[in-house]
Amino acid sequence: MDPSTSSGQALTTSPVGQPDAHRGPDQAFTSVEPGGPAVRAGWEEHPPRKGFFTDTSICIGCKACEVACKEWNGVPQDGIYELLGSSYDNTGALGASTWRHVEFIEQRKPLGGQTTGVTIGVPETTSYAEPSVGRAVLLGEIGGDFDGSAGADHSGLDLFGSLKPAPAQDKPLVDLGMPAFDLPSASPDAGERTDFRWLMASNVCKHCTNAGCLDVCPTGALFRTEFGTVVVQDDVCNGCGYCVAGCPFGVIDRRIGDKNKPKDDLANKNHGVAQKCTLCYDRLSENLTPACAQACPTQSIQFGDVDELRERAQKRVETLQAAGVMGAQLYAEDPDGGVGGAGAFFLLLDEPEVYGFPPDPVVTTADLPRMWKNAGFAALGLVAAAATAFVAGRR
Known part of the structure; x- marks a missing residue:
């Protein structure tokens, strides 16, 4: 079967081939039911549903997955030379040119009930006196005039005319809560x-089971593959952007490009076209592991059959909670959830909001049938009212 015909516009049928009047296009069965989303999209013969289980508890932030994704898929650089003020991250978020994004979140709480085993001093901060030279002179903090005349004392000023830092011991150290560069135990008074x-x-x-981006695509550029994943066909996308608003996770986006570079430059590849992770569809077709999972050195990104990954993830949560990490939880794997169970789900160590994930994601098209039904009733009411007014007027 041609995959381009298996988009969200395909006939919605049940696993036994009977139409399902209770679900809209591509409101697919979860992978724990017979067939999975590929059957609902029209694939008659298909392998088991494939996906990712990302165990954040063993992610070391190396960004090997980001690099591998860009190299294999030819994704332009995005934020390589930038640093965010809130973390050591340099890409910031998922987008048209960032299909894998490693988030860095510095948090003031222990990993679990266990001790850390390391000692880190309070970040060294330097206390500064009043930086205004004029005010310092007026208050008599610096003798003489600041004009180079004899008798002027400039020992308290640096080369730029500002006051030099006062000794750190004059004021207590202040923990600003930002990433520090001090070595562990740099302070002699540092404790655990x-x-x-x-x-x-x-x-x-x-790669949601119920994918809002797939539901709203008017051209069929987004389609459900035989592996149960959702992929954008670059040559079919018209850049309308409906899918951008249709994603409850803010994943998909249109590539802006760089007008200062030639049109054939990598930065302008698929300019104006919606872009996102394909779960390396070309590699799956050759029985290869997606590039990001292949490059992950800690197996934080695990690839395989979604059903088996869910079982593995549940056992991992139980292991972590038994070790005292009570905040460990799975995210987006529940087949009864708002997206019908994602093909790429996560093990988190804190609440989803901490990672920037929506706490209770729901497919954006979930209410469309009810909305159209209500709109139809409203239209009928208006027609009936107009007809009544017309008849009454003729009398």
Whole structure:
């Protein structure tokens, strides 16, 4: 079967071939039911549903997945030379040119009930006196005039005319809560610090069972593959952007390009076209592991059959909770959830909001049947009212 005919416009049928009047286009069965989303999209013969299980508890933030994704898929660079003020991250979020994004979250709480085993001093901060030279002179903090005349004392000024830092011991150290560059135990008074951890998570398209982006695509550019994943056909997309608003996770976006570079430059590849993770559809077709999972050195990104990954993920959560990591939880894997269970789901160590994930995602087209039904009733009411007014007027 041609995959271009298996988009959200395909006939909605049940696993036994009977039309399902209770679901809209591509409101597919979850992978724990017979067939999975590929059957609902029209694939008659298909392999087991494939997906990702991302275990954030063992992510080390190396960004090997980001690099591998860009190299294999020819994704332009995005934010390589930039740093965010809130973390050591340099890409910021998923987008048309970032299909894998490793989030860095510095958090002041222990990993679990266990001790950290490391000692980290309070970040060294330098206390500064009043930086205004004029005010310092007026208050008599610096003798003489600041004009180079004899008797002027400039020992308290640096080369730029500002006051030099006062000795750190004059004021207590202040923990600003930002990433520090001091070595562990740099301070002689440092004790064991148990209220700090890094949360790192490699974010990606969720390849939802009930995919809002797929539902709203008017051209069929987005289609459901035989592996149950959702892929954009670059040559079919018209850049309308409906899918951007249709994604509850903010994953998909249109590539803007770079007008300062030639049209054939990599930065302008698929300019104006919606782009997102394909779960390396070309590699899956050759029985190869997606590039990001292949490059992950800790197996934080695990690829395989979705059903088997869910079982593995549940066992991992139980292991972590038994070790005292009570915040461990799975995200987006529930077949009864708002997206019908994602093909790419996560093990988190804190609430979804901490990672920038919506806490209770729901497919954006879930209410469309009810909305159209109500709109139809309203239209009938208006027609009836107009007809009544017309008849009454003729009398």
